[in-house]
Amino acid sequence: MIEVNQLAKKFVIENPKKLSEQERQDPRLKGRFFHSVKSVSFQCNNGQVLGLLGPNGAGKTTTLRMLSTALQPDAGSVVINGVDVIDKPLAARQKLGFLSGSTGLYGRLTGRENIAYFGRLHGMAEEAIEARIKELADLLDLHEYLDRRSENFSTGMKQKTNIARAVVHNPEVVILDEPTTGLDIMAAQTVLNFIRGLKKQGVPVIFSTHHLEEVSELCDRVTVIDQGETRFSDTIEAFKGLSDTSLSDSFLTTIAREA
Numbered sequence: 001m002i003e004v005n006q007l008a009k010k011f012v013i014e015n016p017k018k019l020s021e022q023e024r025q026d027p028r029l030k031g032r033f034f035h036s037v038k039s040v041s042f043q044c045n046n047g048q049v050l051g052l053l054g055p056n057g058a059g060k061t062t063t064l065r066m067l068s069t070a071l072q073p074d075a076g077s078v079v080i081n082g083v084d085v086i087d088k089p090l091a092a093r094q095k096l097g098f099l100s101g102s103t104g105l106y107g108r109l110t111g112r113e114n115i116a117y118f119g120r121l122h123g124m125a126e127e128a129i130e131a132r133i134k135e136l137a138d139l140l141d142l143h144e145y146l147d148r149r150s151e152n153f154s155t156g157m158k159q160k161t162n163i164a165r166a167v168v169h170n171p172e173v174v175i176l177d178e179p180t181t182g183l184d185i186m187a188a189q190t191v192l193n194f195i196r197g198l199k200k201q202g203v204p205v206i207f208s209t210h211h212l213e214e215v216s217e218l219c220d221r222v223t224v225i226d227q228g229e230t231r232f233s234d235t236i237e238a239f240k241g242l243s244d245t246s247l248s249d250s251f252l253t254t255i256a257r258e259a
């Protein structure tokens, strides 16, 4: 289970000239600071999948980076199965698997070597790594490319290998930043099926996406953030109930709300 309470993060603007027109008009810009995340809260229990939605620039990636310990929040708390991520980042890192939008593979290494490297960083024994790679290759359909250098992988192969790398240590919670962005339909289905498998095992999964059909198919809970604030956080049924017409309409209803 993961509990996220009133997270906040601001960044110092080093070069105000580089801000886009939209960011200049954004009410989150205050003096030298841009308050990317002002107050984000949600909870995801074991066996649940939570979809994190929000317009571009809403603060989804910043939020997920705080959950994963990559960024230190200014305020708020993240607790994974009783472990406070901010107080105990090393213990928390063992418990979570994080796919970031920007992680790259080591191009000179094969898919297998990339995954194994992360298994070793997590202190796994070689036999356990080997067995886990076999299991992940079955689940993510990696076998054909596993022993090729990753520099020539397609976008889908890179992403699936990155996911394998993120979960090699059997984490208690899985966090995926836009896992299906840029993937073809087959690769996206493989990733969505993989998330379904985690749910069956009782592992909570949080993933950000702009694809509402994925949310409808997979998610038990939905959190919408806009301008760095939670605008909606409830069950998929409650989210669907916001509109008689479509999920897009439900989404638009939540972001039209005052924070």
Ligand SMILES: Nc1ncnc2c1ncn2[C@@H]1O[C@H](COP(=O)(O)OP(=O)(O)OP(=O)(O)O)[C@@H](O)[C@H]1O
Pocket (backbone or CB within 6 Å): 011, 012, 013, 023, 034, 036, 054, 055, 056, 057, 058, 059, 060, 061, 062, 063
């Ligand atoms: N290091 C940083 N310094 C300054 N501003 C930042 C920094 N990181 C993020 N921001 C700003 O914070 C806001 C939220 O960014 P974030 O990447 O979290 O949004 P997002 O919801 O993931 O967007 P998208 O859907 O486009 O990926 C954006 O306006 C972004 O420019």
